[in-house]
Amino acid sequence: MNTISNTAKTRLASLKHNIEEARNSFLGYPVSKDFDYDELNPFLKYPINNLGDPFEDCTYKVQTHEMEREVIGFFAKLFRANPTNYWGYVTNGGSESNLYGLYLARELYPKAMVYYSESTHYSVKKNIHLLNIPSIVIRSQENGEIDYEDFENTVRMNRHKPAIVLTTFGTTMKEAKDDVSKIKNILKNLAIQDHYIHCDAALAGSYGAFIEPRIPFDFKDGVDSISISGHKFIGSPMPCGIIITKRSNRDRIATGISYIGSLDTTITGSRNGHSPLFLWYALKKLGMEGLRKRYQHSLETAEYCKNKLNEIGINAWINPGAITVVLPKTPFEVKQKWQLATESDISHVICMPNVTKAQIDEFIYDIVNSKENVEEEELVFEF
Amino acid sequence: MNTISNTAKTRLASLKHNIEEARNSFLGYPVSKDFDYDELNPFLKYPINNLGDPFEDCTYKVQTHEMEREVIGFFAKLFRANPTNYWGYVTNGGSESNLYGLYLARELYPKAMVYYSESTHYSVKKNIHLLNIPSIVIRSQENGEIDYEDFENTVRMNRHKPAIVLTTFGTTMKEAKDDVSKIKNILKNLAIQDHYIHCDAALAGSYGAFIEPRIPFDFKDGVDSISISGHKFIGSPMPCGIIITKRSNRDRIATGISYIGSLDTTITGSRNGHSPLFLWYALKKLGMEGLRKRYQHSLETAEYCKNKLNEIGINAWINPGAITVVLPKTPFEVKQKWQLATESDISHVICMPNVTKAQIDEFIYDIVNSKENVEEEELVFEF
Numbered sequence: 001m002n003t004i005s006n007t008a009k010t011r012l013a014s015l016k017h018n019i020e021e022a023r024n025s026f027l028g029y030p031v032s033k034d035f036d037y038d039e040l041n042p043f044l045k046y047p048i049n050n051l052g053d054p055f056e057d058c059t060y061k062v063q064t065h066e067m068e069r070e071v072i073g074f075f076a077k078l079f080r081a082n083p084t085n086y087w088g089y090v091t092n093g094g095s096e097s098n099l100y101g102l103y104l105a106r107e108l109y110p111k112a113m114v115y116y117s118e119s120t121h122y123s124v125k126k127n128i129h130l131l132n133i134p135s136i137v138i139r140s141q142e143n144g145e146i147d148y149e150d151f152e153n154t155v156r157m158n159r160h161k162p163a164i165v166l167t168t169f170g171t172t173m174k175e176a177k178d179d180v181s182k183i184k185n186i187l188k189n190l191a192i193q194d195h196y197i198h199c200d201a202a203l204a205g206s207y208g209a210f211i212e213p214r215i216p217f218d219f220k221d222g223v224d225s226i227s228i229s230g231h232k233f234i235g236s237p238m239p240c241g242i243i244i245t246k247r248s249n250r251d252r253i254a255t256g257i258s259y260i261g262s263l264d265t266t267i268t269g270s271r272n273g274h275s276p277l278f279l280w281y282a283l284k285k286l287g288m289e290g291l292r293k294r295y296q297h298s299l300e301t302a303e304y305c306k307n308k309l310n311e312i313g314i315n316a317w318i319n320p321g322a323i324t325v326v327l328p329k330t331p332f333e334v335k336q337k338w339q340l341a342t343e344s345d346i347s348h349v350i351c352m353p354n355v356t357k358a359q360i361d362e363f364i365y366d367i368v369n370s371k372e373n374v375e376e377e378e379l380v381f382e383f
Numbered sequence: 384m385n386t387i388s389n390t391a392k393t394r395l396a397s398l399k400h401n402i403e404e405a406r407n408s409f410l411g412y413p414v415s416k417d418f419d420y421d422e423l424n425p426f427l428k429y430p431i432n433n434l435g436d437p438f439e440d441c442t443y444k445v446q447t448h449e450m451e452r453e454v455i456g457f458f459a460k461l462f463r464a465n466p467t468n469y470w471g472y473v474t475n476g477g478s479e480s481n482l483y484g485l486y487l488a489r490e491l492y493p494k495a496m497v498y499y500s501e502s503t504h505y506s507v508k509k510n511i512h513l514l515n516i517p518s519i520v521i522r523s524q525e526n527g528e529i530d531y532e533d534f535e536n537t538v539r540m541n542r543h544k545p546a547i548v549l550t551t552f553g554t555t556m557k558e559a560k561d562d563v564s565k566i567k568n569i570l571k572n573l574a575i576q577d578h579y580i581h582c583d584a585a586l587a588g589s590y591g592a593f594i595e596p597r598i599p600f601d602f603k604d605g606v607d608s609i610s611i612s613g614h615k616f617i618g619s620p621m622p623c624g625i626i627i628t629k630r631s632n633r634d635r636i637a638t639g640i641s642y643i644g645s646l647d648t649t650i651t652g653s654r655n656g657h658s659p660l661f662l663w664y665a666l667k668k669l670g671m672e673g674l675r676k677r678y679q680h681s682l683e684t685a686e687y688c689k690n691k692l693n694e695i696g697i698n699a700w701i702n703p704g705a706i707t708v709v710l711p712k713t714p715f716e717v718k719q720k721w722q723l724a725t726e727s728d729i730s731h732v733i734c735m736p737n738v739t740k741a742q743i744d745e746f747i748y749d750i751v752n753s754k755e756n757v758e759e760e761e762l763v764f765e766f
Contacts, residue, residue: 022444061405
């Protein structure tokens with residue numbers, strides 16, 4: 001290969017500049033920016049492909065399956081999975097992880113009804129549409145958590161069908177967390193034996209184990225699969241996700257698809273082998289304790305942000321254990337500068353581990369000094 | 384973040400060594416190894432996310448949508464799409480591209496039957512299962528191309544249903560190419576007006592426009608969408624793919640999913656923004672002419688390989704315009720060293736642009752000097 005033209009070089013430089021500018025000033029996206037994977041740059045020279053199941057042998061050897069298995073093992077432990085009955089893989093993001101969980105659920109219970117709250121991420125609705133499963137949306141409470149009464153009443157009217165419940169552990173706007181124990185109890189009371197619970201823990205799954213008091217969401221609490229994002233709390237140059245499920249469920253799927261003569265139980269086929277390496281590297285750097293510290297820092301920053309907003313008379317609040325500060329819509333110029341997502345009349349600041357008190361102070365300063373000019377509602381792309 | 388332990392460092396070094404070794408010696412995978420994206424290393428510092436439709440505005444600005452649109456435009460032109468009626472995005476690989484094509488088709492014709500040949504990549508069967516659409520497998524001819532007679536007879540018995548046809552432009556083992564004009568004629572003869580043709584051109588799509596004599600496969604020939612892989616002929620550190628479709632079809636989908644309050648017509652949601660940048664960079668380096676040269680080099684190497692094999696009495700052959708040399712299964716040690724995929728009694732050498740005549744000579748030498756020991760059949764992961 002030769003080289004690229006000077007025009008192309010200039011465009012690259014300008015892209016880099018714009019991306020850097022945009023990265024430096026957002027407070028409204030659940031994306032960590034403080035990662036450093038320079039040591040892994042040499043791996044970009046190789047066509048790495050984690051094709052197929054990371055727990056199976058593969059003929060293509062330019063892969064990082066071993067590291068991928070360790071990443072899966074780390075989170076399986078964090079999510080209190082049975083050490084002899086878990087499975088998973090690193091996906092291209094939360095959407096694919098949720099798709100896999102719902103796919104497993106549908107294969108196990110083809111005649112089931114799916115239940116999820118109205119605060120669920122929009123990609124779940126896309127997934128359900130893709131998988132062609134009937135579903136019912138449940139009301140949310142004011143704080144964003146699923147309305148357990150509405151859930152119970154709705155399931156009661158569909159007791160003849162198996163239930164697939166998609167719980168959210170950290171909703172997009174308010175970081176609300178559905179309590180899996182309560183869901184589980186309701187299903188028990190209604191004697192729905194055929195059920196499957198998938199937990200979408202995209203952002204909060206990475207620190208869910210450290211939240212005090214604990215909010216039930218994991219395998220011990222009764223879920224069948226959990227999905228998290230890798231590029232959110234941990235941070236990664238490209239979007240990635242993790243799906244952890246019970247090995248026994250995955251095995252039942254594997255039998256189901258064996259007629260196609262393939263051992264590949266993943267959705268994607270060819271798979272990114274760099275992202276498992278990024279996650280492995282980050283976990284080697286952090287360890288369990290580093291992850292806990294990251295969460296505690298975020299928690300403190302969120303508390304600080306909420307207090308500062310309250311001090312200037314803004315009605316900001318935080319769900320228990322959350323790192324997301326919910327506030328009324330901010331003036332347009334503030335929203336633009338800090339790239340804040342808004343939904344109807346609320347907005348939020350997500351205190352990712354890279355967010356500092358100095359940034360919060362600047363944000364508060366901007367609000368105090370802005371002219372009042374709250375913009376109209378718009379359709380936004382949610383993370 | 385602090386640093387990783389010495390043990391972790393050693394493991395990284397050993398991974399790099401193993402990956403390099405494995406990369407250097409394969410002839411059996413459709414993966415280019417001669418890419419050089421060092422100039423893009425600085426972009427690994429940023430959490431790039433191409434969230435949503437690349438042709439729509441997005442609030443998250445750490446993205447490469449502009450480059451992505453140019454990549455789509457390049458291939459839309461190569462595939463002779465109507466310049467005012469195309470759309471697409473960069474996916475995580477061929478599987479997702481095919482899933483998108485089939486998803487579009489299902490949305491347009493919910494009661495359709497899917498037809499595809501038995502030589503189709505296994506991921507298509509996974510996709511069809513995921514999408515929950517009925518399908519019929521059509522026989523292949525000896526050379527791997529779809530059996531048009533069997534296709535015609537099968538469709539004739541299902542004339543009451545819309546037809547979704549998945550054609551393959553370059554099958555996994557023999558690089559056979561289904562002729563879209565013939566498919567189109569059969570549908571016309573049977574007066575099946577409601578039909579959709581998706582072309583899986585994972586490997587050969589990148590050079591399909593340069594094949595002489597031309598083999599019909601693109602928009603002018605009558606397809607509704609085309610998928611190709613980015614990490615195969617062009618080369619990329621991580622798997623990626625491209626889906627190109629008619630804008631009008633995508634618009635009909637967009638209406639269909641608007642009830643979820645999202646403008647996101649992609650499957651994934653959060654999307655890799657590095658891979659569009661790799662592809663853009665490669666296309667800037669190569670241009671249309673560079674791509675053509677890459678193909679011509681591959682074609683010559685394949686011809687050279689076939690002749691050399693014939694000279695030593697091995698019955699090797701090539702489909703018209705293909706860069707894949709089909710041969711009987713090789714002795715085990717040869718298969719292992721060159722990482723050759725096998726299926727029943729055949730194997731293949733894929734003459735990717737990085738393959739040299741010197742490597743072919745070494746391969747021939749290995750065959751001549753090996754002890755005869757052809758191994759048993761096994762299940763393999765196909766690219």
